[in-house]
Amino acid sequence: VQLVESGGGLVQPGGSLRLSCAASGRTGDIFATTWFRQAPGEEREGVASILSGPPRSSIQRYYSGSVRGRFTISRDNVKKIVVLEMNNLKVEDTGIYYCATGTREMTIAGVLETQNFESWGQGIQVTVSS
Secondary structure, rough: OOOEEEEEEEEOOOEEEEEEEEEEEHHHHHOOOEEEEOOOOOOOOOEEEEOOOOOOOOOOEEEEOOOOEEEEEOOOOOOOOOEEOOOOOOOHOOOHHHEEEEOOOOOOHHHOHHHHHOOEOOOEEEEEEO
């Protein structure tokens, strides 16, 4: 699977950004798509994940505690895009955001863990600053 992120940039605290992850290749094997982020000097952390499945099935989404209520992850199965809507952004949301996909079945905790994901995008910068 090949992944390309877009939509990053500079925004003031309290603002919003929309990130997109476009997938190509063997997308039918994807179990979960997760957005990770990495701040300078910090480890990469999972922030939002969405499981793959039939379009009309119940959509399963998971969020880290630091973004729950502010970020929303969604998918468009036809366009093969996963979107991360980020609202009420904080300075601590600054970092490089990566989209990743995994094909193995995972636990709820596992969908936010880097070792479960085989394919990664190149990353995109998000800066929250006044």
